[in-house]
Amino acid sequence: MYLIVAVIIILFIIYVSKYDIDDKQEIEVDEILEDDTQSKKPKEIIFKFNTDVVRFSLYSPHIFTNYRAIKLYKKVVINRLFIDEPFHTAFMQLLQIYDHTQSWLKSNKTKEIKLKIRNKNANFEEGISFKVHAVSEIAFDFLGNILEYFNENRYSKEDQKNILLVALVWKLDCVKELKHLCIENLDDIELREYLAKKILKYHGINHDVFQILRMLEKKHENVQFIFRMYDKALEWQQEYPYVCKGEEEYEKFNIDNLADKGMKQLMGVDNFSVY
Amino acid sequence: MDEIVNAYQSSEIIISHVMLNNDKNIKLLRGFEEDERTKKRYIRNIVIMVESEFVTSNIADTMLFKEELALFNFGDSQNKYFFPATRNINKESVFSLVLTLGDGKKIYITRSEAKAMVGLWNMSLQGYSFARLLEFEKEQTLETWTTALESNGYLQLDKPE
Numbered sequence: 001m002y003l004i005v006a007v008i009i010i011l012f013i014i015y016v017s018k019y020d021i022d023d024k025q026e027i028e029v030d031e032i033l034e035d036d037t038q039s040k041k042p043k044e045i046i047f048k049f050n051t052d053v054v055r056f057s058l059y060s061p062h063i064f065t066n067y068r069a070i071k072l073y074k075k076v077v078i079n080r081l082f083i084d085e086p087f088h089t090a091f092m093q094l095l096q097i098y099d100h101t102q103s104w105l106k107s108n109k110t111k112e113i114k115l116k117i118r119n120k121n122a123n124f125e126e127g128i129s130f131k132v133h134a135v136s137e138i139a140f141d142f143l144g145n146i147l148e149y150f151n152e153n154r155y156s157k158e159d160q161k162n163i164l165l166v167a168l169v170w171k172l173d174c175v176k177e178l179k180h181l182c183i184e185n186l187d188d189i190e191l192r193e194y195l196a197k198k199i200l201k202y203h204g205i206n207h208d209v210f211q212i213l214r215m216l217e218k219k220h221e222n223v224q225f226i227f228r229m230y231d232k233a234l235e236w237q238q239e240y241p242y243v244c245k246g247e248e249e250y251e252k253f254n255i256d257n258l259a260d261k262g263m264k265q266l267m268g269v270d271n272f273s274v275y
Numbered sequence: 276m277d278e279i280v281n282a283y284q285s286s287e288i289i290i291s292h293v294m295l296n297n298d299k300n301i302k303l304l305r306g307f308e309e310d311e312r313t314k315k316r317y318i319r320n321i322v323i324m325v326e327s328e329f330v331t332s333n334i335a336d337t338m339l340f341k342e343e344l345a346l347f348n349f350g351d352s353q354n355k356y357f358f359p360a361t362r363n364i365n366k367e368s369v370f371s372l373v374l375t376l377g378d379g380k381k382i383y384i385t386r387s388e389a390k391a392m393v394g395l396w397n398m399s400l401q402g403y404s405f406a407r408l409l410e411f412e413k414e415q416t417l418e419t420w421t422t423a424l425e426s427n428g429y430l431q432l433d434k435p436e
Contacts, residue, residue: 109432114328114377115420120413124332129421131430241425243417 053268056083059092059259061272068140069099074272075147076164085261086202087161093199093258094168098139100253103176104132107239115243127246131239135174141233142167149225158208166212167226169196177253189217198255288319288423293399295392299382300326303399306423308407317407318400320415328377330356333415334408341396344389347372357384 058077061070073095076082082091110131119125146167150160172178172195173188181198182191196213203209216223289309292302306320323331323340331337336355343350343357350359350372357372362383371383384392424430 111430111432112327113324113424113429115417116329116332117322117415117417117420118332118336119416125417127417127421129417129424129430131425241421241430243421245417 053270055266055268057264058083058267058271059264060267063092063096063259063263064099066099066136066140068137069095070272072140072143072147075144078269078272080160082157082161086200087165089202089259089261090165090200091161091168093255094165094172096258097172097175097178097199097253098136098168101136101175101177103135103174103250104240104242105135105138105174107131107133107237108234110239125245127243129241129243132242133234133237133239135171138174138233138237139168139171141237142171142230145229145232146226149229162207162209162212163223163226165200165209166216167229169199169209169213170216170226171230172196172199175253176250178255179250180252181255192217199258287426288419289316290423290427290429292324293395295323295395296384296388299384299388301382301392303396305399305403307403316403318403318405319407321400321408325374325376325382326380330374330376341393344372344384345393347386347389 056078059073061073064070064073073092076091077088082088107130112128112130115125115127115129117125143164146164155163169192173191178195182194186194192213193210196210197205200207200209212223216226219227287308289307290304291307292304295301295303302324304320304322304324305318306322307316308319309316321334321337322329323337331340340356343354350357352358357374360371360373360383362369362371369385371385372389374382374384376382
């Protein structure tokens, strides 16, 4: 009898407990469902980045013809942000001169051979053949070397700008398109000073640039690295065969036609990102 | 011999030289053009170079140069390159031919040297085709010569010769 009562009680308890669990589960599921339906959408948080292209007043890359000139312009003016005047315009003008020039320098490792041949009409043609370097390529390599030197050694911004200008002015006597400007018989040093005063016209006469140029002429020990960088640029320079047929005529280069401040435009860095 | 070689197909000219005289630095420059299909070499031009100067200017001149050497004893003032000269060496009058370079330097050539040079000339041109020789003469310019000299290393300063 007791057994039967106990079994019944146990069954009842199990039944009740089961019922309870089911009830609870249903409630939970309902709650969850209700929660899902009623849950609010999370707030969309929008961060506003400034995605506008940063624009500087720069010279157009279309002024150059040589891609290396554009590359150097980007390296110096945009990457280092040397966009202040009068450096910007002076640097641009000097780069433009080297970009335009077709003059050459005779290689150190060349032999000269005097040619004398007969052409179609059996007339004599004479010339001297040897190997040359392009002045523009030397100048671009030279500038690249100096920039690398600045990466390794600390120089103030002002010094970097002045040295870059001086290095370019120092090699202007190789540009034969500018020879017509020297009316009197000037030696190389005088010619450089004369050209420097003409091209760096926005710099005052007492500017540091002219002082560094004089230091370079006297081979001051603080600017010895410029000579080293130049020799390094010459060492692995490309050589081209060339025939010299007596005196050659060069296109006269007019300094007044160089890019000036008025030609600057607001431009993004994208315009120079081709390379 | 009569195979047609396009003049502009293989514009690269291979230059090689024969030293006709080592002491006086007289070279016979031969410009070759190679047909890539048949691997045949055609002579395009022959020029005499003394030190670093072209003395003759085309095939006709070069032939004249050689003939003046060959007729050593019969040369006179009508010659174009070599003029007869008598010199006194060790109180002995010697007969030789003299060649004057552009910068005024004089090169004397003895009888035996002349004979040796003519012999070398004959050896150096054996076995080559002369079919294209007279055509290049019309095409040659200072620029073609310069590119050919450069690509064959004649403008290099340290080229072992």
